[in-house]
Amino acid sequence: MNLAASNVNNKGTLRTAYSSLVLCTKVYYSLNVQDLPEFFEDNLDIWMPNFLNILGIENKLLDSCSDDEPGLLEQVKSEICFIISMYAQKYHEEFETYLTPFVEAVWKLLSTCGQEPKFDILVSNSIKFLSTVANREQFRKIFEQPGVLNSLCSKVIIPNIEFRACDIELFEENGEDFIRSDLEGSDVDTRRKSACELVKALSKHFEEDIVRVFSEYIKLMLDSFASDPENHWKNKDAAIYLVTAICVKGSTAKHGTTQTTNLVNVVDFYNTFIKGDIDNNNDFDSFPVLRAGALKYIMTFRNQLPFEEIIIPILPTIIKHVSCPNSVIHTYAANTLEKIFSMKTPDRVNLINSGHISPIIEMLMTNLFGALTFPGSEENEYLMKAIMRTISVSGNAIIPYLTGILPQLSTKLMEVCKNPSKPYFNHYLFESIALSLQIAILHNPASASDIENVVFQLSESIFNQDVQEFLPYMLQLLSLLLEQDPNNFIPENYMKLLQGITGPQLWEKTGNIHPLVRFLKAYIRKSPQQVIESGRLDAILGVFQKLVASTANDHEGLDLLQCLFNELPIEALQKYIQEIYIILFTRLSSSKTPKFVKNLIVYFCFFMFRFGPQFLEDIVERIQSKMFGMVIEKLFLTECQKIPSVKDRKTVCVGLTKLITEAPSVIEGPYSCFWPRLLEVLIALFELPVEEDNLTEEVIQLGLEEDLGYQTTYSKLIFAPDPQKDIFQGNIPDARIFLAQCLHKLSVEKPGVMTDIISKSIDPNAIVHLKKYLDAANLTLS
Numbered sequence: 001m002n003l004a005a006s007n008v009n010n011k012g013t014l015r016t017a018y019s020s021l022v023l024c025t026k027v028y029y030s031l032n033v034q035d036l037p038e039f040f041e042d043n044l045d046i047w048m049p050n051f052l053n054i055l056g057i058e059n060k061l062l063d064s065c066s067d068d069e070p071g072l073l074e075q076v077k078s079e080i081c082f083i084i085s086m087y088a089q090k091y092h093e094e095f096e097t098y099l100t101p102f103v104e105a106v107w108k109l110l111s112t113c114g115q116e117p118k119f120d121i122l123v124s125n126s127i128k129f130l131s132t133v134a135n136r137e138q139f140r141k142i143f144e145q146p147g148v149l150n151s152l153c154s155k156v157i158i159p160n161i162e163f164r165a166c167d168i169e170l171f172e173e174n175g176e177d178f179i180r181s182d183l184e185g186s187d188v189d190t191r192r193k194s195a196c197e198l199v200k201a202l203s204k205h206f207e208e209d210i211v212r213v214f215s216e217y218i219k220l221m222l223d224s225f226a227s228d229p230e231n232h233w234k235n236k237d238a239a240i241y242l243v244t245a246i247c248v249k250g251s252t253a254k255h256g257t258t259q260t261t262n263l264v265n266v267v268d269f270y271n272t273f274i275k276g277d278i279d280n281n282n283d284f285d286s287f288p289v290l291r292a293g294a295l296k297y298i299m300t301f302r303n304q305l306p307f308e309e310i311i312i313p314i315l316p317t318i319i320k321h322v323s324c325p326n327s328v329i330h331t332y333a334a335n336t337l338e339k340i341f342s343m344k345t346p347d348r349v350n351l352i353n354s355g356h357i358s359p360i361i362e363m364l365m366t367n368l369f370g371a372l373t374f375p376g377s378e379e380n381e382y383l384m385k386a387i388m389r390t391i392s393v394s395g396n397a398i399i400p401y402l403t404g405i406l407p408q409l410s411t412k413l414m415e416v417c418k419n420p421s422k423p424y425f426n427h428y429l430f431e432s433i434a435l436s437l438q439i440a441i442l443h444n445p446a447s448a449s450d451i452e453n454v455v456f457q458l459s460e461s462i463f464n465q466d467v468q469e470f471l472p473y474m475l476q477l478l479s480l481l482l483e484q485d486p487n488n489f490i491p492e493n494y495m496k497l498l499q500g501i502t503g504p505q506l507w508e509k510t511g512n513i514h515p516l517v518r519f520l521k522a523y524i525r526k527s528p529q530q531v532i533e534s535g536r537l538d539a540i541l542g543v544f545q546k547l548v549a550s551t552a553n554d555h556e557g558l559d560l561l562q563c564l565f566n567e568l569p570i571e572a573l574q575k576y577i578q579e580i581y582i583i584l585f586t587r588l589s590s591s592k593t594p595k596f597v598k599n600l601i602v603y604f605c606f607f608m609f610r611f612g613p614q615f616l617e618d619i620v621e622r623i624q625s626k627m628f629g630m631v632i633e634k635l636f637l638t639e640c641q642k643i644p645s646v647k648d649r650k651t652v653c654v655g656l657t658k659l660i661t662e663a664p665s666v667i668e669g670p671y672s673c674f675w676p677r678l679l680e681v682l683i684a685l686f687e688l689p690v691e692e693d694n695l696t697e698e699v700i701q702l703g704l705e706e707d708l709g710y711q712t713t714y715s716k717l718i719f720a721p722d723p724q725k726d727i728f729q730g731n732i733p734d735a736r737i738f739l740a741q742c743l744h745k746l747s748v749e750k751p752g753v754m755t756d757i758i759s760k761s762i763d764p765n766a767i768v769h770l771k772k773y774l775d776a777a778n779l780t781l782s
Contacts, residue, residue: 021076022072022079025079029086032083032087051080052101052102054076055081055105064118067116067117074119077126081106081122081125081129084098084102084106085129088133089132089135092138092139099133099139103133106130107156110123110126110156115165116166123191123194124191125189127156127160127195130152130198131197131198132201135204143205149202149206149213152198152202153214153217157198158217160191160195161242163237171328182296196245199245200245203249203261211264214242218243233289237290239273240274240294243266244297247261248300249261256299256301256339257304260301266304266305267304270297270301270305270310274298275294278291278294278295284324295318295332299336299339307351315337315356315360319360319364319367322337322364322367322383322386323367323370327376327377330374330377330383331380334371334383334385337364337390338382338386338389341392353395354394354396357394361390365387365390365405368383369387369408372412378415381422384428385428388435391439392435399440402440405436406454409432409433410433410454412429413429414458414461417470426470426473431717434480434719441481448486455474456493458474459477468509471511472511472514475501475512475516479518479720482494483525483526485526490531494523495534498523502536502539502540514556517556520540520560520563521563524540524564525723528567531568540564543560545583547560548561549583551593554587554596555595559599561603562602562603562606566606578622597635597639598643601640602648604635605654605656606727609655612658613658613659617665629671629674636656636678637674637678640656640681641684643685647724649688650728652685653685653686653736653738653739654728654735656685657742660679661743661745666678667746675757676757679766683770684766686735734776736776737773737776739773740774740777741777741779744779744780748782754782755781755782
């Protein structure tokens with residue numbers, strides 16, 4: 001600071017000093033962001049006055065030569081605003097002494113900043129500081145002073161939500177960047193976003209005053225537009241933005257606006273000021289920014305606008321805007337449609353149905369695919385997501401159009417194979433293809449062969465061009481088709497692929513592993529005999545061995561193994577069984593992880609259900625005498641409570657039921673000492689709270705990337721789900737009833753024995769639960 005102060009006219013030295021100050025402020029923030037170190041707390045009287053002083057400095061020698069890039073002085077001031085925002089939020093007690101001078105300094109600073117983009121970060125950080133202060137109850141007195149809210153509105157908020165020349169240029173010439181900052185929100189806060197947050201912060205404590213004060217300015221801006229629309233359209237745009245900022249009290253990315261102020265009627269505002277901006281859909285060149293704003297208003301308040309009275313009637317108009325060449329307008333229109341199509345009733349039923357879609361579907365699909373031909377929108381993710389959502393909610397209305405949709409999707413896939421640069425677009429493209437395939441085959445099973453030919457052509461193109469990121473997607477599509485193939489045998493074109501997918505090359509890529517395992521399972525389930533006759537069983541077991549040796553992929557190996565034992569005749573696997581179990585126990589002893597233990601327990605319990613506990617005991621005892629007792633003690637008794645999913649718990653419960661009711665060594669033999677504890681573990685597992693599955697219909701309907709993210713290794717296609725096969729084939733609907741039935745049968749065979757053990761050795765709470773199971777099954781123990 002001393003160097004800068006003594007060299008105010010020396011440009012070289014001054015710039016060196018301020019370059020250092022930029023770094024110093026960044027370091028200062030980093031050292032204080034986690035906690036307030038004692039050293040800095042003790043020296044606030046040194047730091048804060050200097051920060052305050054810098055905020056008031058003006059020096060032309062530090063100006064940037066560009067209107068777009070901030071100068072050194074703007075950079076330092078931005079960092080200081082970042083620091084004082086942190087202090088106001090996290091260390092308000094220590095900072096309270098300095099608060100008022102900083103508020104005054106920041107307020108004054110905002111009045112000196114121009115509209116040039118080089119001030120954007122500084123203005124955003126300055127407004128963010130004011131928002132932080134306004135958010136806290138203890139600082140509200142600062143904003144209660146007469147005239148403060150008026151001044152904030154006229155001098156801070158409105159100037160920073162107005163559309164600038166640089167915004168118009170971005171809107172017209174670089175729509176993608178405009179969308180990224182306005183629709184998606186970017187990492188860097190924009191002036192508009194910061195001003196909007198300030199409005200929300202002020203509304204938290206002064207809602208009525210904010211609505212009263214801002215309403216006056218909103219009326220003036222709307223009146224000025226009405227008097228001269230051509231020259232004052234920016235005023236209306238600012239008014240709409242301000243109304244949105246005031247009205248939205250709660251929102252989420254999935255659901256849109258969830259809570260609004262009671263002081264502004266968003267429906268009346270729509271009818272009076274918004275509807276007219278998009279009703280004229282024959283002249284897209286008139287007020288394009290207002291059109292985009294109107295579409296965004298509908299998207300934002302879709303839950304508040306009456307569905308049958310406003311949303312449904314406006315759909316054709318929104319669809320027409322998809323055909324607008326302006327990238328912002330057709331993107332906003334597509335995004336608005338997608339959000340509307342994702343809306344649900346309180347009981348989670350789609351609001352939009354085939355009855356709503358049928359009258360508009362032809363124009364809708366024509367315009368969506370047509371917009372993909374506009375320059376710059378060839379891989380527009382919003383358009384493709386809208387296509388995906390339209391197909392998903394259209395029901396039978398989409399069926400007549402699939403013959404046109406599938407070729408267009410296939411052509412688009414062939415195009416993006418050349419340079420797959422837009423991951424979200426690609427993901428929605430594959431989702432759309434998967435969904436279209438399912439609907440087409442379900443509606444017309446005879447079309448499966450033709451559809452398979454198309455998919456095989458696509459897969460051949462992907463393999464030939466070595467598009468690595470598309471292989472997991474294509475494997476999922478191939479799996480889906482094989483699973484849904486109406487034949488009870490594996491078609492020849494799939495059999496030709498079997499050698500390739502059991503070879504080592506494809507398995508080297510992490511992202512291929514799950515879809516490859518699924519594909520192999522589809523082969524095994526479709527025709528076990530063909531798999532055996534193909535001579536690839538050794539290779540498939542080699543895949544199992546490779547997977548189970550990996551801590552990252554052992555669950556896939558056990559999943560594949562379970563499928564083999566569930567589908568293939570045991571005679572085909574008999575010669576491999578001992579080696580398989582040696583591999584499993586070797587892995588257990590050499591690299592025991594919680595995940596492997598959990599999945600191994602599930603597999604063992606499946607095996608006991610499928611082949612009986614005695615078979616498992618014989619295999620284990622052949623490896624090492626008394627080892628089955630170790631499996632019971634170290635795995636079943638200690639680890640079963642850690643099984644999270646409902647499906648796996650049921651498998652474990654059924655397997656343990658088999659163990660305690662069918663294994664002689666456990667009932668009356670050398671391992672009978674474990675019987676009471678096994679029953680207690682089993683009952684405790686039944687009574688554990690159910691963990692909800694993360695992959696719900698909400699993920700499908702309300703947005704993929706928000707819930708799952710885009711994963712570079714493997715992105716699951718929601719519309720090509722793994723088939724959920726019931727290994728119990730519907731014979732065990734309730735595992736508790738199954739336990740009651742098996743215990744009843746055992747007690748009949750051994751009258752008095754089980755009841756005696758239960759009464760003497762089982763925890764009373766567990767007995768209470770067991771009695772409920774028996775009562776539900778209408779059974780008793782002898």
